[in-house]
């Protein structure tokens with residue numbers, strides 16, 4: 001077929017430096033997006049081509065690459081939590097959301113339906129998004145060296161489409177305001193899994209892409225790549241492996257070896273940072289040269305300082321703003337996926353700014369009053385702004401003069417970049433990037449940068465950016481000094497096991513500090529209630545708690561010892577709690593990356609730690625995604641009958657409505673997991689097993705509307721109300 005050949009060529013050239021795959025949605029048959037959305041994920045050409053420009057150095061454990069060609073990942077769950085869903089459902093009932101349900105172009109960002117539809121669109125139109133997004137970044141100038149010169153037409157069309165969408169967005173501003181209110185509650189966008197999974201669960205099946213034709217194309221492309229570049233696998237030397245095994249996060253390089261402001265150096269010294277960490281040493285010289293950077297480095301190895309320090313330098317070197325300027329520019333913009341992380345980054349920035357009194361850091365996050373933030377930004381110095389995406393977008397659209405201030409941005413940072421560029425945040429990030437100048441420096445940092453997200457990263461970065469990878473391919477992404485175990489036990493034993501494991505850990509560690517990760521916010525609440533009933537010293541953090549409470553608990557946990565934090569994924573990434581002795585993950589993590597980030601809450605700064613993943617037998621398949629990590633099977637501790645009784649008794653004291661909410665959230669979460677959600681009968685059997693494990697033989701009834709949205713209407717074993 002004539003169409004196929006050019007598609008292959010274009011796809012292939014995408015991995016070459018300075019080239020760009022173009023995609024014409026009108027002609028590019030489903031075959032192309034099927035290749036992109038599934039196979040390219042595993043097409044590792046990007047990771048195998050090292051365009052290193054650094055001279056050989058044997059000390060730091062990083063490698064640099066030119067931009068490479070991973071591809072777009074399948075999206076994640078999109079609905080934030082039950083509250084959002086039920087709000088939306090009521091909106092639907094009253095007809096207020098109806099327009100959004102049918103309009104393809106609606107772009108209210110936080111609308112549940114938008115998001116769920118977005119997931120399908122991501123699969124189908126992802127190439128479009130990258131093209132049009134890149135158009136924005138490069139001002140629609142197709143002559144900027146991408147091979148889009150050949151394919152400019154289609155991209156221009158999609159750019160026009162975007163203009164249309166933003167026009168509509170303006171038109172619907174009022175409507176949008178109402179939606180933002182709801183989004184505020186959910187500012188930890190896509191961090192809690194609850195009912196955001198509900199709607200998506202039924203969609204998974206539509207997204208299956210196995211197809212013989214795709215297989216053939218994949219093989220063809222792979223062969224071409226290997227023959228063109230003459231190698232099939234990135235070489236990992238013994239020296240690399242030895243360095244990784246050593247796993248030291250500090251280097252011998254001092255900060256004063258670089259041309260940093262003396263006042264910053266003084267603050268660094270006061271903070272007790274003597275030498276640079278690996279990622280700091282690897283990125284600082286490149287950033288100081290003015291380049292964009294995509295950096296991958298293990299958890300807890302100082303990425304925050306790595307991006308803050310050079311950002312501060314940019315601010316220091318910028319001319320001071322006149323006091324008469326009513327809209328002084330924001331010079332550095334740091335985006336973090338969660339509120340806790342944003343607060344933490346701001347605190348670190350303040351540490352580094354100790355001797356720069358005229359430079360101010362402000363934080364804008366959801367869950368606080370917009371008006372207060374507006375006032376703070378207006379009355380205090382605000383050259384550096386740390387924000388979560390939803391709230392930042394809100395300010396862009398609703399705070400007078402804010403958009404003008406953003407025009408001063410010289411540095412844009414995306415912390416946890418892979419997560420921010422994932423589907424849950426993508427629209428907000430697009431909006432934000434379009435609000436800051438194209439002429440800027442951009443830094444993307446994360447402990448995980450899956451191949452399939454790399455392509456998306458390109459939309460924010462300049463063509464000549466550097467990829468700094470401090471985790472060599474072929475070496476492990478987690479810390480050697482963290483002992484990782486998994487345990488497989490039937491659901492009915494999970495609560496007793498959890499209690500037993502915690503008790504044993506407490507007995508062995510006087511200064512214990514444990515984080516228990518649960519699948520959803522409501523399951524987190526249930527587990528926290530249960531452990532509290534069992535007289536363990538617990539705190540809980542998840543998206544259903546008010547922000548003030550979350551900040552308080554987070555600060556308390558940071559400082560304490562002898563405490564267990566039960567949490568959802570709002571604490572999975574970036575949060576720096578020192579000296580965590582154990583991370584216990586109960587149930588299926590959202591994906592491999594989330595497992596790594598959660599585990600990364602222990603073993604920070606070279607310290608030791610322990611990680612346990614507790615799964616049910618039908619969740620065991622997840623382990624195949626961790627097979628390159630040093631995680632071993634652990635025998636189950638024996639549980640004495642007294643413990644079982646004690647746990648059952650404690651469960652009786654947990655409020656019924658919390659159990660009901662946990663059941664519904666559990667069902668929604670696993671419904672969205674492709675492997676489990678596929679077979680609805682089996683899913684419901686498992687959910688009812690979970691219900692029994694809470695002591696409820698009769699599973700709680702679920703509103704019909706919600707069952708409908710989950711695609712679970714009339715599935716035997718469910719009770720509808």
Ligand SMILES: Nc1ncnc2c1ncn2[C@@H]1O[C@H](COP(=O)(O)OP(=O)(O)OP(=O)(O)O)[C@@H](O)[C@H]1O
Pocket residue numbers: 272273274275276277280297298299300301302303304305446447573574575576600604605
């Ligand atoms: N040069 C340094 N020397 C010693 N400690 C440092 C240095 N730089 C940063 N730190 C400390 O290391 C700890 C971990 O840093 P940070 O939270 O930035 O890690 P991270 O790599 O961003 O982790 P994650 O991937 O989990 O987000 C922090 O307590 C920070 O203060």
